[in-house]
Amino acid sequence: MTVASPSTGAPARPAILARGLRRRFGAVVALDGLGFEVAAGELYGLVGPDGAGKTTAIRALAGLITLDGGEARILGLDPATDPRVRDRLGLMPQQYSLYRDLTVGENLRFFGRLSVLPRAVFKERSERLLGITRLAPFVDRRADQLSGGMYKKLALACALLHQPEVLLLDEPTNGVDPVSRRELWELLHEFVSGGMAVVISTPYMDEAERCSRVGLMHHGRLLLEGAPEKLLAAFERQGHPRPTFEELFIHEIEQADGVAA
Amino acid sequence: MTHTRLTRSLVRIGAMASKETIHILRDPRTLALALAMPVLMLFLFGYGVSVDLDRLPIAFADQDQSEASRALARAFEGSHEFHVVSHRAPAEAEALFRDGSAVAALVVPRGYQEDLLKGRRTPVQLLVDGADPVVANQVLTKADGVVRAESQRLAGAAFARLEPPLQARVWTRYNPAARSALFMVPGLSAFLLAITAVMLTALAIAGEWERGSMEQLFASPVGRLEIVLGKLLPYLVLGLVELQLVLAFGAVAFDLPVRGPGWLILALGLVFLIGMLGQGLFISVVAKNQLVATQAGALSAMLPSIILSGMLFPIENMPLPLQLLSRLIPARYLVHGLRGVLLKGNGIDVLWPDLLAMTLFAVAIVTLATRRFERKLA
Amino acid sequence: MSLAVTAVDLTKRFGAFTAVDRVSFEVEQGEIFGYLGANGAGKSTTIRMLIGLLAPTSGTGTVAGHDIATRPDAVKASIGYMSQKFSLYLDLPVMENLLFFGAAYGLTGKALRARADELLERVDLRGQGDVTTGDLPGGLRQRLALACALVHRPGVVFLDEPTAGVDPVARRAFWKLIRELAAGGTTVFVTTHYLDEAEHCRRIGLMVDGKLVALDTPAGLKKTWVPDRVLVARGRGLGPAGARLRAAPGVRAVAPFGAALHLRVDPAALDAGAVAAALTAAGGEAVEVEETAASLEDVFLAAVARGGSGSGEGPPRATPGEGPPKVPAGAEPGKAAAP
Numbered sequence: 001m002t003v004a005s006p007s008t009g010a011p012a013r014p015a016i017l018a019r020g021l022r023r024r025f026g027a028v029v030a031l032d033g034l035g036f037e038v039a040a041g042e043l044y045g046l047v048g049p050d051g052a053g054k055t056t057a058i059r060a061l062a063g064l065i066t067l068d069g070g071e072a073r074i075l076g077l078d079p080a081t082d083p084r085v086r087d088r089l090g091l092m093p094q095q096y097s098l099y100r101d102l103t104v105g106e107n108l109r110f111f112g113r114l115s116v117l118p119r120a121v122f123k124e125r126s127e128r129l130l131g132i133t134r135l136a137p138f139v140d141r142r143a144d145q146l147s148g149g150m151y152k153k154l155a156l157a158c159a160l161l162h163q164p165e166v167l168l169l170d171e172p173t174n175g176v177d178p179v180s181r182r183e184l185w186e187l188l189h190e191f192v193s194g195g196m197a198v199v200i201s202t203p204y205m206d207e208a209e210r211c212s213r214v215g216l217m218h219h220g221r222l223l224l225e226g227a228p229e230k231l232l233a234a235f236e237r238q239g240h241p242r243p244t245f246e247e248l249f250i251h252e253i254e255q256a257d258g259v260a261a
Numbered sequence: 262m263t264h265t266r267l268t269r270s271l272v273r274i275g276a277m278a279s280k281e282t283i284h285i286l287r288d289p290r291t292l293a294l295a296l297a298m299p300v301l302m303l304f305l306f307g308y309g310v311s312v313d314l315d316r317l318p319i320a321f322a323d324q325d326q327s328e329a330s331r332a333l334a335r336a337f338e339g340s341h342e343f344h345v346v347s348h349r350a351p352a353e354a355e356a357l358f359r360d361g362s363a364v365a366a367l368v369v370p371r372g373y374q375e376d377l378l379k380g381r382r383t384p385v386q387l388l389v390d391g392a393d394p395v396v397a398n399q400v401l402t403k404a405d406g407v408v409r410a411e412s413q414r415l416a417g418a419a420f421a422r423l424e425p426p427l428q429a430r431v432w433t434r435y436n437p438a439a440r441s442a443l444f445m446v447p448g449l450s451a452f453l454l455a456i457t458a459v460m461l462t463a464l465a466i467a468g469e470w471e472r473g474s475m476e477q478l479f480a481s482p483v484g485r486l487e488i489v490l491g492k493l494l495p496y497l498v499l500g501l502v503e504l505q506l507v508l509a510f511g512a513v514a515f516d517l518p519v520r521g522p523g524w525l526i527l528a529l530g531l532v533f534l535i536g537m538l539g540q541g542l543f544i545s546v547v548a549k550n551q552l553v554a555t556q557a558g559a560l561s562a563m564l565p566s567i568i569l570s571g572m573l574f575p576i577e578n579m580p581l582p583l584q585l586l587s588r589l590i591p592a593r594y595l596v597h598g599l600r601g602v603l604l605k606g607n608g609i610d611v612l613w614p615d616l617l618a619m620t621l622f623a624v625a626i627v628t629l630a631t632r633r634f635e636r637k638l639a
Numbered sequence: 640m641s642l643a644v645t646a647v648d649l650t651k652r653f654g655a656f657t658a659v660d661r662v663s664f665e666v667e668q669g670e671i672f673g674y675l676g677a678n679g680a681g682k683s684t685t686i687r688m689l690i691g692l693l694a695p696t697s698g699t700g701t702v703a704g705h706d707i708a709t710r711p712d713a714v715k716a717s718i719g720y721m722s723q724k725f726s727l728y729l730d731l732p733v734m735e736n737l738l739f740f741g742a743a744y745g746l747t748g749k750a751l752r753a754r755a756d757e758l759l760e761r762v763d764l765r766g767q768g769d770v771t772t773g774d775l776p777g778g779l780r781q782r783l784a785l786a787c788a789l790v791h792r793p794g795v796v797f798l799d800e801p802t803a804g805v806d807p808v809a810r811r812a813f814w815k816l817i818r819e820l821a822a823g824g825t826t827v828f829v830t831t832h833y834l835d836e837a838e839h840c841r842r843i844g845l846m847v848d849g850k851l852v853a854l855d856t857p858a859g860l861k862k863t864w865v866p867d868r869v870l871v872a873r874g875r876g877l878g879p880a881g882a883r884l885r886a887a888p889g890v891r892a893v894a895p896f897g898a899a900l901h902l903r904v905d906p907a908a909l910d911a912g913a914v915a916a917a918l919t920a921a922g923g924e925a926v927e928v929e930e931t932a933a934s935l936e937d938v939f940l941a942a943v944a945r946g947g948s949g950s951g952e953g954p955p956r957a958t959p960g961e962g963p964p965k966v967p968a969g970a971e972p973g974k975a976a977a978p
Binding site for chain 1: 477
Binding site: 028047048049050051052147148149150171174175176177178179180182185189203204205206207208209210228229245246249250253254 | 676677678679680723774776777778779800803804805806807808809811832833834835878894895896897898899936939940943
């Protein structure tokens with residue numbers, strides 16, 4: 001699904017592009033010809049079993065690992081070699097990657113300075129982000145004293161400071177309670193409707209359903225892809241009444257593994 | 262456009278440096294390591310491990326048994342360098358060496374006083390236990406000093422014309438009391454700076470890898486060189502503070518002189534530190550693991566700076582291959598340079614080769630480290 | 640039926656902050672007991688007190704018959720614990736980890752070897768004995784961690800978010816293991832953020848701000864905390880439309896659930912048809928609304944919204960025309976949200 005350019009009617013370049021990505025680590029094939037596209041204003045969900053290659057895919061899109069084959073493009077640029085990408089890309093890795101002995105405010109300030117944000121701009125943006133993440137009362141609290149949900153919100157805030165056009169999130173709601181998860185998603189929806197292209201990997205099936213499109217990964221490639229409601233409708237037509245996304249997921253994986261459903 | 266790029270770079274370097282400073286300040290162990298340890302070590306080395314020996318036990322074999330010979334015995338006893346343990350015959354001296362009761366024996370031959378009164382030069386024989394060369398050296402120097410002083414006392418003006426035996430050791434001229442503390446402080450500075458610079462930097466970067474924050478940094482606009490410079494800057498400042506501390510402590514506790522230009526000390530220290538920080542950086546880029554980085558860092562810092570820098574063992578005494586090897590060790594140049602400035606009062610005109618050598622090392626290692634530092638996780 | 644775990648007014652204070660506030664409950668032998676709550680609500684602290692890692696400030700408790708305050712070592716020897724953070728050795732092969740933990744609990748020689756093999760079978764990791772633990776995908780790693788927690792055949796196991804980050808297939812397999820464990824008589828005390836998993840528990844305790852605000856079977860919790868009618872709405876543009884409905888009379892809560900919307904309404908005031916009409920009027924398109932059973936997630940959201948005021952208010956009483964629950968002002972993030 002690409003956004004049609006209004007003047008020519010031809011599809012505009014996708015914000016995020018993965019084509020034929022290949023990468024192995026020793027004997028393990030992490031990416032096996034993975035390909036998909038995400039347009040601006042789209043929220044693309046990447047789901048799949050552990051070891052499917054979701055984290056590797058996201059790292060490849062961020063230019064953080066070398067590829068054995070294929071290409072990744074962010075806004076038409078190669079993230080591995082073109083430094084211009086980094087000003088327009090935001091990343092929230094799966095690992096806890098903020099600085100534990102720095103406070104909320106100090107972490108934000110650090111990332112703000114890395115993007116060389118003018119003071120006034122930083123002040124306005126950080127205040128806004130602290131407000132919507134409800135972290136403002138904790139601005140002087142050290143990052144290692146935040147609960148899981150608050151930490152993830154801070155990580156998201158740091159990734160959004162420079163107002164990237166593209167956002168990559170690797171299991172951002174892992175270990176986060178249901179209430180905080182909802183808050184994070186409300187934030188995401190706001191930014192997506194503002195035109196950001198987002199790829200999010202998640203183990204939660206209900207989150208997958210809230211994406212514009214979902215890609216189910218297994219063994220380094222996509223098993224299926226499409227808008228959640230369309231995928232569910234197709235699945236239902238195959239003879240599964242009122243299916244949940246989880247059932248769809250489990251069915252597809254078991255089929256792919258040759259296991260009796 | 263270039264100006265803006267440079268400014269942006271500087272802002273990013275500044276961001277990395279301030280963050281690193283916060284890390285250091287919030288980790289009391291790092292601060293303790295960097296500031297308290299050098300002072301502690303200097304204290305230990307200076308006082309405790311001093312190779313200065315007092316009250317060396319000496320056997321005095323007086324075959325003359327005269328007023329003059331007894332005066333000589335009193336001269337030895339009176340100096341606190343020696344302690345006369347026996348007055349027996351020379352044949353027994355060797356037995357005393359073997360059982361360790363004495364490290365030297367002075368034999369005054371029969372006719373000593375007679376020779377003196379007749380104005381003839383009088384040899385006295387000094388037997389030295391050569392088993393421990395460090396001690397032996399000290400004995401030679403000190404005994405020589407006592408005898409000369411005694412000669413002058415006896416002769417007054419008449420003997421003043423005579424040449425005292427030549428001492429070929431240049432360093433004694435600048436270090437008349439041959440106090441090992443003065444000799445060692447420059448070497449010790451090199452050792453301490455090397456350890457803290459290498460280890461702390463190694464930990465700093467390997468720590469980012471282990472914590473997982475490297476991933477976030479790589480995805481941000483900050484460049485490799487900016488990361489490197491930003492991380493090194495606070496440790497550079499810390500190292501310079503350390504150097505000042507060590508020298509200040511040396512001055513207060515051991516009367517360490519500063520006979521040469523002060524800025525040169527700073528320049529030498531600065532260039533040395535950059536090289537050591539680069540070394541630490543290189544290790545942590547390669548190691549990616551704090552445990553390995555610490556061990557590799559400690560070893561690569563300690564061994565060359567103790568053994569090959571001239572701190573404890575004179576380079577001139579080493580076999581040729583090791584002498585050549587020591588030319589690659591920045592610590593050698595720092596030790597040489599610091600001794601030159603502090604004790605001899607040398608200036609840039611004499612010490613520029615040391616400064617140049619360390620600069621070359623620093624540039625080479627920082628370049629190497631930055632090249633190896635790939636912006637990739639895998 | 641003996642009691643595997645008891646807690647009586649268990650309290651833990653860190654300085655001025657009360658992490659756990661007079662928590663009391665009982666868990667029977669062979670029960671699967673779920674423990675839910677937001678991050679920072681006090682779940683992990685409670686568990687740490689129960690397994691002897693943290694001394695309570697006041698209150699008492701017993702695990703497997705041993706007092707947690709006076710005999711923590713006896714407690715540790717009788718329980719299995721799977722911590723939230725993966726704590727096995729990533730650079731060791733699977734079998735080595737098992738052997739290590741077995742030895743740590745006093746098994747030796749042939750008995751150790753046999754037990755390790757048995758456990759490998761049990762958690763369905765047959766043939767993976769030589770694989771380096773770090774190379775295992777997340778779901779399999781969790782199974783290994785479970786095996787290591789079971790090595791000494793404890794009567795009670797504590798699992799702290801054992802399936803965090805694990806995909807649905809692996810999670811299903813894991814819970815199968817848990818049910819088998821319980822069927823065999825082992826008591827399982829588990830915390831999770833996956834509320835669909837919590838349905839497997841016989842009873843659930845729900846913590847908010849350090850207090851245990853609910854303790855009941857899943858069915859009981861739903862009845863008490865969600866006495867409203869729960870409707871699920873599907874369509875387009877439901878986000879803004881639903882938000883507009885929040886203040887409407889009879890609407891108690893509106894929350895996104897996947898791509899759909901869950902609405903909790905006063906059963907006496909609104910039904911599916913009325914809500915569908917309201918949503919369409921508020922801007923929704925192709926709106927379909929039907930009644931659905933309350934889920935534990937509805938319970939969770941309701942309880943957190945209620946309890947977030949810190950006053951420990953109980954569940955809503957089913958009086959008609961009550962209006963939506965109050966959202967406490969200045970609440971800490973993660974503790975309360977406009978449902």
